[in-house]
Amino acid sequence: MKPLDPRLLRYARATRAYLALTVGLGVVAAALIVAQASLLATGITGVFLDGDPLDPVVPLELAAVVAARAAVVWLQERMAVRAGTAVKSELRQRLLARVVALGPGWAAGRRSGELATLATRGLDALDPYFVRYLPQLVLAAIVPAVVLARLLPADGVATTTIVLTLPLIPIFMILVGLHTEAANRRQFRLLSRLAHHFLDVVAGLPTLKVFGRARAQADTIRRVSDQQRRVTMRTLRVAFLSALVLELLATLSVALVAVGVGLRLVAGDLDLATALVVLILAPEAYLPLRQVGTHYHAAAEGVAAAEEIFAVLDTPAPRRAGTVAPPDPARATIHLTGLTVRYPGRAEPALDGLTATIAPGEIVALTGPSGCGKSTALAALLGFVTPAAGRITLAVPDAAGDGRTEIDLADLDPAAWRSRLAWVPQRPRLLAATVADNIRLGRPDATDDEVRRAARLAGADAFVTALPDGYATRLTDDGGGVSAGQRQRIALARAFLRDAPIVLLDEPTANLDEATAAEVLAGVRRLARGRTVVLAAHRPELVALADREIRLGAVRAPLAVPA
């Protein structure tokens, strides 16, 4: 882990001001520490050696210094929380904007759950970094310097001891840290496998019970857990060495300084006030470095989250979006020519050389076994994925009727093109909003009557009206509160309201029971009227709806089930 990633300064501007403030407060804090030591030393020496009563100014000044130190600490932490919040907010907004810009094609290749966690709880891991680690890092640079500057004129020997031992701490920590990291890497796989085991067994509990194996697994869990403990302890024995070195160097150095100062006092080379200042300040020189060590691991987690975000932010856009306005879809014929799509990390193309023509007003069914690329073809039409080979073009007859203009889909303004499309995916995503707002997705300004009409056409009006609050019923996360069939019909209503000339449907009746499928099918039939429809279909009744069927090749099936 780099102590301070320059990208953090670049992507999160709030970091800069915070860093400057922290340095300023660090200097003040260091000065106050030195002042406190001097006051204490003066006070004690006066009473003890000179037998005077305590100068009343000393406790007053001391109280003021303590109050000031507390204020600095409070201010620092308050600023840290504010800065951390601002940085998290800035990174979150940049991340989300970037993901939206990269689009569904890019997001499809990653687990969206991980991204969502990263954008929320993952970022929270930056709190310890900003609130604890970074300030201590700054103090670790400032406090020893100020303390040493104060000690140098007072006692050269003690200063030298500290100057010599202080750098040993980071050096040893880095050495031990490197060793730990290597050991960690070796054991991380083993550890995560062991941790995974518990999850796997618990998730499979019903199955274990069916086979009467649930009880027996308790012993396995104990054994695996014990093994995990032994592996962890092996790592920790090394990892804690860095703390041992840190403590040992810091405390032993203080002890050496104390003894040395004592001996020089006896010899009369030093006065008591100076000796006390040395004694009080010596541990302070080591303290921030020790704190950095304490907060290192918590901070590393936050930095790791930030690095994941930087990786997304640094992802270049796959290609420049086109800018051409799309032609009138009612006249445009869609040509797919040798269309091939590959997803990163997969050897086989998801869609292999599809050539087809879709005339305006035609209903076309894409058929073929699972995994033959039906959904991918629709994703290409939506502009979600960039073809690895081949292209999609729109051909419009010229006004004179003696020729035609062809436009590549890649050159079109994607937003304008998509405004001519309605899409009902296999599993539509419903938002945590009202039913009406979910239907309004493609036309936010639609009136209540229009929403209702679309729902009626989609066969959704009856069940929506029966919901507790009708169209104003708020769905919970991802359509919690409606069944799979109802979800499909809400998505159909979306498509109706969108009123687009081209409709893309992806197995809208998959996994529905017969009665529900029939209702959805009736909605699809109404939607198809007067539009160009491309339909990914398994069910014969869905295929029967189409004017024409395009069979996608039964592509390679090395893992296919025996028929």
Next chain:
Amino acid sequence: MSARHHAGAATGGTGPGADRGGWLRLLLAVSRPAAGRLGAAALLGAGAAATAVGLMACSAWLISRAALQPPVLHLMVAIVAVRAFGIGRGVLRYLERLTGHDAALRVLTELRVRAYRRLAELAPAGLGRHRRGDLTERLAGDVEAVVDVLVRVVLPYAAALLVGVGSVALVGTLLPPAGVALGVGLLVLAVGVPALQARSARRADGGLAPLRGELATGVVDLLHGLPDLVAYGAAERRLGRVVDTDRRLREATERSAATAGLGSAAVVLVTGACVLVGLVAGAVAVRAGALSGELLAVVTLTPLAVFETVGGLPAAAQRLAAARAALGRIADLVAAPTPVPDPVSPRPVPPGPYTLRLVDVTAGWAADRVALRHVDLTLAPGRRVALVGPSGAGKSTVAALLVRFLDPLAGQVTLNGVDLRDLRGADLRRIVGYLGEDAYLFDTTIAGNLRVARPDATDAELEAALSAARLLDWVRSLPDGLATPVGEHGLALSGGQRRRLALARLLLGDFPVVILDEPTEHLDEPTARALTADLLAATSGRTTLLITHRLDDLAGVDEVVRLPARDARPVPTPRPRRVAGRAAC
């Protein structure tokens, strides 16, 4: 469908805080086997802190004494002590950390096993099917919270208590007012500041939690729904709303930031106050002759070291809040009633052949969510019955009743006339096998998954089962054959292969009665048709209940029972002709 998906409510009933002290009792119970090690760790921790305090006290005395320029010999004990303290802290702390982590990990094992045993009793009815994935992941994380509690809260507090009492005694003996001040200061840090922090955190969170929830929902909607949003041109608008929520959350957080840092400031203030009391009261005592002058530095400076070692207490207390919630959830789980308890004195399983019967059964995953009303069903020996009906008709509830994952709310389920509630669940499930849509594949090899059914099965027996499930040719074509790993949740296999592997496992279990619950759900049409035919062929000769919503592949069954809308009894229909069934679709 709806019945199973709302089952989560059944167990969600015991919310957090249902039993406030539950987490502590649980913690004590699981910590008992490691009590010795934990005690040792606490002593080592206290020792490490004591050396730090000792180093400061001893050095302060050494320097004060040295200022009077005695013969060096008189300082030797102090010098040796200071050096010993200098070494002791690091070493003791290292040992404390190792001992403490080892003990905590032992406790973790104990808690894991305990939680698992409890889950095994509860599953699946007591867990709720809806969010089982969430539940297990959360549980795994919650269990690990115990390490945090022990290592970062319990042990530091125990060490602080020991060293705090010792320091107060030392300083108090020398100068009673300074001892009192130190004691009060320690109490403030260990108890007062954490209580204040908790209160302000609660107040702040009360305002922030709804915004955090709104933000999380917005982010999840945006990222998971990105294809829908982009297709409908709504992504930018949605992003704008998330950004707006984010801004409001930031402003609210900034408003509540004033309380941040109060804990750290309190440490500084309390330390300063104790030092001041030591100096002022000490100076008075020295003048009055009640305190030797060379001890003034000791009473004044010792608090600096004491608070350096216990300064982490407010932060430790903050950790407790989160960890306590996690342990509380496990305590709730441990305290949850067993939904399907085994009888106190179970009856022996009657001899075969077996007839399973539902007699006027009303059932549901929760009392207020009845999925099945007044249903009768007979599964006679050797009969092959298909149970069909629309989603939500309670088909899967029937399956759960027959393997006793669920007890009826009214009526009874019998095996050869014996109520299933009088049998041990494990005994019943040696007779009745179950293959569900959600048959789980473990992250191990093909052979490992098969041997879940029979740990002692030979490779030949595994191959026979695979052959019956029509998977053997494929397995043999794999380079690693039976030793091929199936991946997490079996994801290295296709949907059809997963079901066939689960079928092979069921066959290996050699159950006289099998329940096949929507075994082709979520498969594409040709795969589903082929699998249904193979399923019926492979289980021929066994009493079979095939639960399905597909009407067109029922040629192999003797009887079709329709489970219509709720409130109606199932109507046996004559066996459909295969051709007619197809045409209807």
